[in-house]
Amino acid sequence: MAILSGELQNQLESIRQEALAELSAASDLRALEEVRIHFLGRKGKIKDLLKSLGSLPPDERPLVGAQVNRLHDEVELELNNTRINLEEKALEARLAGEKIDISLPGRDADIGAFHPVSLIIDEIASLFLRMGYDVYDDREIETDYYNFEALNFPADHPARDMQDTFFLDGGLLLRSHTSNGQIHYMENHKPPLKVIVPGRVYRRDSDPTHLPMFHQVEGLVVGKGVSMANLKWTLETMMKALFGPDSTLRLRPSFFPFTEPSAEVDMWFDTGNGQGRWLEMGGAGLVHPNVLLACQIDPEEWSGFAFGMGVERLAMIRYRVPDIRMFYENDVRVLEQFRGARRYSAFS
Numbered sequence: 001m002a003i004l005s006g007e008l009q010n011q012l013e014s015i016r017q018e019a020l021a022e023l024s025a026a027s028d029l030r031a032l033e034e035v036r037i038h039f040l041g042r043k044g045k046i047k048d049l050l051k052s053l054g055s056l057p058p059d060e061r062p063l064v065g066a067q068v069n070r071l072h073d074e075v076e077l078e079l080n081n082t083r084i085n086l087e088e089k090a091l092e093a094r095l096a097g098e099k100i101d102i103s104l105p106g107r108d109a110d111i112g113a114f115h116p117v118s119l120i121i122d123e124i125a126s127l128f129l130r131m132g133y134d135v136y137d138d139r140e141i142e143t144d145y146y147n148f149e150a151l152n153f154p155a156d157h158p159a160r161d162m163q164d165t166f167f168l169d170g171g172l173l174l175r176s177h178t179s180n181g182q183i184h185y186m187e188n189h190k191p192p193l194k195v196i197v198p199g200r201v202y203r204r205d206s207d208p209t210h211l212p213m214f215h216q217v218e219g220l221v222v223g224k225g226v227s228m229a230n231l232k233w234t235l236e237t238m239m240k241a242l243f244g245p246d247s248t249l250r251l252r253p254s255f256f257p258f259t260e261p262s263a264e265v266d267m268w269f270d271t272g273n274g275q276g277r278w279l280e281m282g283g284a285g286l287v288h289p290n291v292l293l294a295c296q297i298d299p300e301e302w303s304g305f306a307f308g309m310g311v312e313r314l315a316m317i318r319y320r321v322p323d324i325r326m327f328y329e330n331d332v333r334v335l336e337q338f339r340g341a342r343r344y345s346a347f348s
């Protein structure tokens with residue numbers, strides 16, 4: 001039996017030492033993979049040794065081959081052991097990182113706040129419910145008939161230009177005011193009747209004081225002998241309920257196709273230190289006879305008043321918000337100030 005030459009013996013031993021040293025130095029799975037390639041890979045040191053067998057005398061080859069294979073198996077075994085250790089360590093580290101420390105203080109869940117526009121609509125609805133009104137939630141996608149025609153806007157009448165309307169396909173539009181609710185409600189209710197219609201409306205304008213979407217609250221009362229005096233009292237009652245007994249209201253003559261006479265409603269916006277300005281809140285007037293007729297209500301027998309107020313404008317005064325755009329920037333520093341503000345139950 002041939003004896004391995006001392007030189008080969010030394011070479012095998014030094015590769016073995018080198019491999020074991022690198023394995024024990026490998027600190028993670030990536031380093032380990034490098035060690036594997038270095039020794040066991042297709043171009044690794046042990047593979048090189050096997051390849052060099054061909055240059056040995058034939059009778060030495062089996063013995064040397066067996067020695068190299070043993071070295072290969074030994075390194076492979078050690079590599080696998082190291083891999084298992086490293087994987088265990090990685091798992092432990094991950095678990096340690098994920099451990100929940102139940103002694104830490106809990107995190108506060110933020111409590112949301114109702115939007116000021118919702119708050120003021122609730123307040124208005126609650127007030128009018130107490131005065132015996134219905135609250136009617138009407139549609140936002142509307143036909144020309146309910147947004148204009150039944151409200152006495154003749155086709156091609158310039159009054160239609162007063163409101164820049166968003167038109168949809170199929171002859172539909174986004175309602176430009178809540179006055180559509182007047183018609184739907186009167187089609188389904190006989191006078192005497194009292195209703196408010198709060199909701200979203202849409203117009204094609206956007207500037208510091210106008211938004212393409214905003215809210216109105218429509219009011220409609222039809223009864224016997226309903227007059228401008230009733231309208232003024234109702235508006236004043238609403239203003240005083242919302243803004244206190246000292247709030248001031250101003251009516252200016254105006255024009256709407258669906259009311260006659262018509263008025264613009266202004267509110268005094270007290271900005272503090274005796275300063276302030278008039279803010280236009282909306283329109284109002286006595287229901288035009290043609291509107292009653294469109295709903296099969298006899299204008300000889302019945303009369304009514306209607307108003308339409310800008311809800312954001314009311315909220316500006318109620319909450320002293322100087323810029324209408326603040327309602328829709330969703331800045332939590334603004335909105336969180338309404339946390340805890342009173343929400344009126346619709347029936348309180």
Ligand code: PHE
Nearest residue numbers: 177179283284285306307308
């Ligand atoms: N619909 C009118 C507007 O949006 C407001 C209004 C409502 C005026 C009811 C009179 C009566 O400008």
